[in-house]
Amino acid sequence: MTFSGFIFLKGQTTMYIQEVTNEKGATVYHVEDGGCIQEFWTREQAQEYVDYVNELFTHWSEAQ
Numbered sequence: 001m002t003f004s005g006f007i008f009l010k011g012q013t014t015m016y017i018q019e020v021t022n023e024k025g026a027t028v029y030h031v032e033d034g035g036c037i038q039e040f041w042t043r044e045q046a047q048e049y050v051d052y053v054n055e056l057f058t059h060w061s062e063a064q
Contacts, residue, residue: 028040028041029046
């Protein structure tokens with residue numbers, strides 16, 4: 001299990017991408033989002049998910 005780094009979202013939410021070897025021996029990337037783990041085959045896919053959630057959060061917080 002290799003830690004890949006933190007991604008901070010506006011003020012309240014913190015997500016991070018973690019490189020993990022799954023039970024089949026494949027390298028996958030986990031993003032923990034509010035206690036739920038999303039799994040991706042590539043770091044790029046994991047980063048796209050983080051960027052997407054960040055965009056949603058930004059638009060939602062601006063609408064408040």
